[in-house]
Amino acid sequence: MKEKEILLKGTPASPGEVRGKVKIIMEPEHTDKMEDKEILVTPFTNPLFIPAILRASAIITDEGGMMCHAAIVAREFGIPCVTGTEQATKKLTDEMEVIVDGERGLIYGQK
Amino acid sequence: MAKEDLFMDKNKVVDKLAHTIAVSLAGVGGIKGDTGLYTWPSPVFLPVEGEIYLTSHFLPVLYKDIKDLEKKGYSTGRIANLLKAPSRIAQTTWPLCNISLTDLTTAEGIDLAFKIVQLISEFREDPFCEDLRNIIWSNEKVENTISKTNMIDLNKVDNPDGYREKINRLNGIAWLFCEMLYTSIHGAGHEFHGPYNLGDNRILVVKEFYDLKPDFWPFTSKLPFNKITMLGIYKDANVTFDFFNRTRSTKPLGISLQEFSITVDDRIAPLNIDEIQEITNGLERVSNEGLIEIRNLDKKELMKKFFQSYYFIVKPLREELKRDWWPPNALYEDLENEKRKKIVGAVFADFKGLESKSMEEFVQIISTIFNPRHREH
Numbered sequence: 001m002k003e004k005e006i007l008l009k010g011t012p013a014s015p016g017e018v019r020g021k022v023k024i025i026m027e028p029e030h031t032d033k034m035e036d037k038e039i040l041v042t043p044f045t046n047p048l049f050i051p052a053i054l055r056a057s058a059i060i061t062d063e064g065g066m067m068c069h070a071a072i073v074a075r076e077f078g079i080p081c082v083t084g085t086e087q088a089t090k091k092l093t094d095e096m097e098v099i100v101d102g103e104r105g106l107i108y109g110q111k
Numbered sequence: 112m113a114k115e116d117l118f119m120d121k122n123k124v125v126d127k128l129a130h131t132i133a134v135s136l137a138g139v140g141g142i143k144g145d146t147g148l149y150t151w152p153s154p155v156f157l158p159v160e161g162e163i164y165l166t167s168h169f170l171p172v173l174y175k176d177i178k179d180l181e182k183k184g185y186s187t188g189r190i191a192n193l194l195k196a197p198s199r200i201a202q203t204t205w206p207l208c209n210i211s212l213t214d215l216t217t218a219e220g221i222d223l224a225f226k227i228v229q230l231i232s233e234f235r236e237d238p239f240c241e242d243l244r245n246i247i248w249s250n251e252k253v254e255n256t257i258s259k260t261n262m263i264d265l266n267k268v269d270n271p272d273g274y275r276e277k278i279n280r281l282n283g284i285a286w287l288f289c290e291m292l293y294t295s296i297h298g299a300g301h302e303f304h305g306p307y308n309l310g311d312n313r314i315l316v317v318k319e320f321y322d323l324k325p326d327f328w329p330f331t332s333k334l335p336f337n338k339i340t341m342l343g344i345y346k347d348a349n350v351t352f353d354f355f356n357r358t359r360s361t362k363p364l365g366i367s368l369q370e371f372s373i374t375v376d377d378r379i380a381p382l383n384i385d386e387i388q389e390i391t392n393g394l395e396r397v398s399n400e401g402l403i404e405i406r407n408l409d410k411k412e413l414m415k416k417f418f419q420s421y422y423f424i425v426k427p428l429r430e431e432l433k434r435d436w437w438p439p440n441a442l443y444e445d446l447e448n449e450k451r452k453k454i455v456g457a458v459f460a461d462f463k464g465l466e467s468k469s470m471e472e473f474v475q476i477i478s479t480i481f482n483p484r485h486r487e488h
Contacts, residue, residue, distance in 0.1 A: 014362075014363060015362050015363070016363075028406070029406070046151040046152075046153075046154075047151055047287055047290050047291040047402075047405075048402060048405065048406065050284075050287050050291070050398050050399075050402060051399065051402070053283075053287070054280075054284070054395060065138070066138075066359070067138040067357070067359065069150065069151065072286075072357075072358075073283060073286065073287060074363075075360060075362075075363045075364070076279070076282050076283040076286045076363075077279050077280065077282070077283035077363075078275070078276070078279035078283075078363035078365040078366065079363075
């Protein structure tokens with residue numbers, strides 16, 4: 001097993017740990033690109049992101065905190081969420097495999 | 112403080128209301144991106160921009176309707192029941208921040224804010240949810256409801272996590288659906304209440320999603336139900352509620368779910384697991400149709416929906432008085448003519464300044480803005 005490295009830190013907004021592939025969605029018009037069980041990475045969420053949220057196994061956002069939209073929604077759906085990473089949409093890339101630790105607010109990659 | 116004591120001093124009630132709104136707006140984890148200021152329909156427009164247009168029309172209508180019903184002999188309790196639920200009534204306090212744009216006098220503004228709290232108080236043990244609980248049911252009602260409801264015990268079913276996953280998904284899509292319909296005032300479409308202490312570290316939380324087919328969103332007519340009620344008994348869970356019905360839990364509530372019951376509309380028998388999936392599918396299908404419509408709305412069209420969601424709250428009062436409940440044309444004309452453009456610009460500039468304030472300063476400033484006693488802010 002490869003060693004994990006911390007790629008990003010943010011607010012631990014909804015606990016749980018998920019490993020999966022990143023899908024960066026900058027605009028709600030592109031939510032149909034999201035595949036089942038991918039990890040939604042986005043600046044923020046709102047209801048226009050519903051199709052992507054329904055397929056996501058976890059959510060990572062650039063903005064927000066414990067009470068932002070993505071955090072509330074992730075807790076309602078019971079999926080991990082890390083908010084306020086500031087640069088997830090810049091540092092992560094599509095298809096990248098990461099681990100989302102919603103308990104600690106950490107995003108891991110593999111060395 | 113006992114309710115009777117609270118309502119002895121109108122000014123104190125209004126001050127407390129303004130402070131409660133400010134604390135709720137400040138959120139809990141920092142100002143930028145976490146306050147109620149930037150919620151949907153942001154980034155299309157900030158809720159406050161819509162409220163700047165709305166207030167001069169909406170608040171006088173609300174005040175006049177309440178006063179006219181009182182003149183007809185309606186009690187506070189009867190008016191409150193027409194408005195259905197406390198968190199829905201709480202949403203009508205957002206426009207108070209622009210009360211200086213109305214033709215209401217300072218005394219009338221204070222009276223309106225006071226009456227709103229009184230109406231909420233008809234349902235809630237504490238109208239402000241100061242202890243972060245939203246207690247609506249008496250102990251007796253809690254006991255009766257649990258004893259009469261055929262709750263599904265997750266400790267006695269095969270694959271309890273499968274059940275939890277289905278319930279979480281229904282919960283999540285119902286919440287998003289409410290937000291899609293009612294935008295920033297999504298509390299107009301749900302009443303989450305509790306936690307009711309059942310002993311042995313167990314709590315009951317009730318989630319009611321209602322008016323899921325409001326007439327200002329025609330696409331919702333395809334939804335085969337109008338209300339979902341979810342009763343959940345949780346063990347070792349922590350959940351809080353604020354004045355506007357925003358809930359917070361340190362972990363997803365679904366993890367701690369022990370027993371549950373879900374019903375739709377007035378059906379008495381709880382749904383089975385396949386029926387829960389059907390309800391979820393129905394919400395997802397109608398949500399997707401709604402999204403197509405919403406994405407095609409421009410800013411002004413979406414703002415008209417925002418106005419309609421506010422007027423929908425007072426629809427039962429208007430109909431009781433045999434008055435048209437839809438927003439007046441004058442409001443739409445104000446929007447088309449961008450009548451409030453200068454004020455919107457000034458408020459946005461103020462918002463920028465708020466981002467650099469400490470939480471205490473933020474709460475103090477917002478408390479002043481929302482207090483009708485300080486209408487010349």
